[in-house]
Amino acid sequence: MSATKPMRQRVEEYVVELQDTIVAAFEKLDPNAGPFKRDSWIRAQGGRGQSCVFPSSSSSSDASTNTTSILEKAGVNISVVHGVLPPAAIKQMKADHSTIPSSADPATQKSLPFFAAGLSLVIHPRNPHAPTVHANYRYFEITDPDQVDENGEQKVVAWWFGGGSDLTPSYLYEEDAVHFHKTLKDACDNHGQGLYGPFKKWCDEYFYIPHRGESRGIGGIFFDDLCDALHKKLDAEAQRPRTPDEIFAFVRSTGDAFVPSYLPILEKRAKAESTEEERRWQLLRRGRYVEFNLVYDRGTKFGLATPGARIESILMSLPETARWEYMSEMGTDEESREGQLLKVLKSPRDWV
Numbered sequence: 001m002s003a004t005k006p007m008r009q010r011v012e013e014y015v016v017e018l019q020d021t022i023v024a025a026f027e028k029l030d031p032n033a034g035p036f037k038r039d040s041w042i043r044a045q046g047g048r049g050q051s052c053v054f055p056s057s058s059s060s061s062d063a064s065t066n067t068t069s070i071l072e073k074a075g076v077n078i079s080v081v082h083g084v085l086p087p088a089a090i091k092q093m094k095a096d097h098s099t100i101p102s103s104a105d106p107a108t109q110k111s112l113p114f115f116a117a118g119l120s121l122v123i124h125p126r127n128p129h130a131p132t133v134h135a136n137y138r139y140f141e142i143t144d145p146d147q148v149d150e151n152g153e154q155k156v157v158a159w160w161f162g163g164g165s166d167l168t169p170s171y172l173y174e175e176d177a178v179h180f181h182k183t184l185k186d187a188c189d190n191h192g193q194g195l196y197g198p199f200k201k202w203c204d205e206y207f208y209i210p211h212r213g214e215s216r217g218i219g220g221i222f223f224d225d226l227c228d229a230l231h232k233k234l235d236a237e238a239q240r241p242r243t244p245d246e247i248f249a250f251v252r253s254t255g256d257a258f259v260p261s262y263l264p265i266l267e268k269r270a271k272a273e274s275t276e277e278e279r280r281w282q283l284l285r286r287g288r289y290v291e292f293n294l295v296y297d298r299g300t301k302f303g304l305a306t307p308g309a310r311i312e313s314i315l316m317s318l319p320e321t322a323r324w325e326y327m328s329e330m331g332t333d334e335e336s337r338e339g340q341l342l343k344v345l346k347s348p349r350d351w352v
Contacts, residue, residue: 007159007244008115011139015078015119016050018137018255022076022121023052025259029267033069036076045308047081053316070270072126075316080117085142087111097225100142100158113154116140118163119255120299122317123262128282130269131169131176132217132289133262134317136299137255138162139248159244161251162224165258166203167265168217168289170282172341174351176265177218181351183261184221184254191250194235199223204348209292214345216292221254281330281338283323290322 023036037056042048054074085093090112093100118138125132139161147155167180181200188196203222208215228241231250235242242250293300303314331338 006153007139007248008117008141010248011117012080014252014255015080015117015137018119018258019050019052019076019078022259025263026054026071026074026076026123029263030070030270033071036074041310041313043079043081043083043308043310045081046083047079049077049079049081049310049313051313051316052076067126070125070127070130070266072124073320074121074123075313076119076121077313077316078117078119079310079313082113082115084111085114090142097140097158097160099160099225099227099229112157113143113145114140115143120317121258123266124286124319125266125270127270127272128170128274128278129173129272130266131167132286132319133165133167133266135165135255135258136163137251139251159227160224160230161226161247163251163254164199164203164220164222165254165261166207166217166220166222167262168285169341170285171278171337172218172344173265173269176269177349177351179265180218180220180261183257185352187253187257188221188250190253191246192235195250196221198234200350207292209288209296211295212288212291214288214342215348216289216345218344218351219348226251277330280323283321284325284328284330286319286322287324290318293317 027035033054034056036052036054039051039053040048041051052075054071055069087110090100116138118136120136120138121134123133139159141156141159143154144157145154147157149155165184167177169176185196185200188199199221200219202224203219204215206222207217207219226247228243228247231242231247232240300314300317303309304311331342333339334343
């Protein structure tokens with residue numbers, strides 16, 4: 001992509017390309033399950049998107065609902081939206097994004113135009129031995145209609161990238177954890193040796209369920225408010241702020257790493273033999289996934305509070321089935337495979 005294009009256009013082109021690549025990889029892995037449903041939509045307030053979801057139909061006669069399919073529920077969504085942020089929304093965002101300038105102070109009661117583009121996915125495999133995975137890559141910018149840049153366009157007064165990828169297994173396979181983290185680390189290391197460590201730690205801290213005292217999964221990488229100033233702060237090797245082009249190149253590397261980080265694990269575990277007890281544990285772990293997404297996840301809460309939000313796409317992350325048991329005994333035996341997973345969730349490990 002040409003560097004002369006506006007960043008918003010380059011990001012839009014990339015997330016469309018990445019969605020096609022990821023969905024094609026899943027469909028190739030399980031060709032008999034039927035295709036993902038492509039659901040294109042228009043946002044009345046400005047923008048568009050496409051949700052690619054599995055299964056493609058709720059009909060019991062549809063091939064995609066066959067219980068032999070590798071995936072039980074999945075979604076790979078993109079959105080490219082624009083509009084105006086009211087002062088209250090700007091105030092909320094400033095808490096997490098310090099680069100929003102003082103000129104955007106909600107006290108001025110000044111609304112500002114915004115643009116956001118990104119890809120978000122959640123994959124819930126059918127087999128208890130195959131891990132759930134989540135990934136998200138996004139770009140956000142705020143412009144000021146009272147200021148213009150050198151091209152006569154509204155000046156971008158704040159911008160940042162966010163995202164990452166994390167793995168949530170029901171049963172721990174150390175070689176899978178090492179493969180997933182090493183693939184992400186290699187993608188980070190191509191842009192500086194000091195990036196993977198802080199982003200891995202950030203992921204462990206973010207995907208944490210305080211009321212359970214455990215992590216949602218075994219982590220990956222997570223970053224937010226990634227702009228030139230923050231990137232320099234996190235990257236000990238950087239002697240200068242990274243340019244937007246360099247940060248976008250980093251985000252592309254981590255996005256491109258998704259398929260090689262996850263698909264080999266899914267292919268290896270999808271056909272493993274499993275028991276009803278292992279399925280029960282998988283559904284209990286999915287219950288934890290639901291708890292985090294609905295109680296703590298900033299993206300879910302922000303989406304649900306946004307006027308005109310597409311609720312179906314926001315709640316796509318939730319599994320088709322989950323389970324809660326009162327005082328369940330599963331996982332209480334530290335020597336059991338369930339207990340071994342909980343031990344890691346309560347004390348995150350370094351995998352590479």
